[in-house]
Amino acid sequence: MLRSEEIQYRDPKTQARLSLRVDIEENGQVVEGALVSPDGHTYAVVRGIPRFCPVENYAESFGFQWQKYDTVQLDSKSQWGSVSEKRFFGESGWPRDMKGQRILEAGSGMGRFTEHLAGTGAEICTFDYSAAVDANRKNNGRFGNISFAQADIYNPPYEHGSFDRVVCIGVLQHCPSPKRAFLSLTRFLRPGGHIFVDSYKLYWGCFVLGKYWMRPVTRNFSPQTLHKFVRFHVGWVYPLTGALQKVIGRRGRSFSWLLGMSDYRGVHGGDDATQRQLSMLDTFDMLAPKYDRPATTGMIRRWFDAAGLIDCRIAPGSNGWAATGRRPG
Secondary structure, X not given: OOEOOEOOOEOOOOOOEOEEEEEXXXXXXXXXXXXXXXXXXXXXXXXXXXXXXXXXXXXHHHHHHHHHOOOOOOHHHOOOOOHHHHHHHHHHOOOXXXXXXEEEXXXXXXXXXXXXXXXXXXXXXXXXXXXXHHHHHHHHOOOOOEEEEEXXXXXXXXXXXXXXXXXXOOOHHHOOOHHHHHHHHHOOEEEEEEEEEEEOEOOHHHXXXXXHHHXXXXXXXXXXXXXXXXXXXXXXXXXXHHHXXXXXXXXXXXXXXXXXXXXXXXXXXXXXXXXXHHHHHHHHHHHOOOOOOOEOHHHHHHHHHHOOOEEEEEEEEOOEEEEEEEOOO
């Protein structure tokens, strides 16, 4: 939370320390105000969250998505069990106790991984480019070890070299330049610091997945229009491929993806209503982003090399590839 006595943000352009102007404060927490740089540039604090980027940007669809489906993938409030927890710790290899460490989470969405980061006892700085950060604050604002911001991944508002760990899940492929976004994040690692990222997989199957045939059209829809389209699309594909699964088993899920619909039946828990909601959410997530740039392991390894990181490990992950490494020191 943003407190008047502790300002840890930096000017994303100059790295200068920021001072706080308080307009409205409740219980020691700033609700409205601004962070002000020495040169007089101001960054508004709105609803308790500092805003370092334009409200309207290429991530608008994610703001719509994560405020509409703000708890569907949250382990503590969903029927699907501990999917996010197992995914995060299983793919990162990070310990569950990280007290005394400082972690930067880039692209938090509604906070499905933020709540597990908070549970490690580390100090968490989390940001998102979209208004999804408001959903994250609503879901995880109860934790006292999290600070939130709406910010650009290319210019996060924190001190360079000040984090023990940096994590970025489900984000890089949706940036204009995934490599540049990755290199931007590595600036914030301390010597010896660890980074964990993931990326969609670039492989031959990308040419047959339905989403890549649909996205040239759907990515231009407004979030509201696309949501109506997704409701219609899932409305006919979901029962069709569900019937196929009853006949040929789990292989029938492949037809869902070929037809441009996400399908986790038989993969995650939950009743049919939950599964349909997951399908709605993730189908919107596939079709909405302005950018969708999958990567090969060779591309990801070159990102790590360009950043001067060592101990690079790339393995299959829930999103395609999961990669870890660390800064020497």
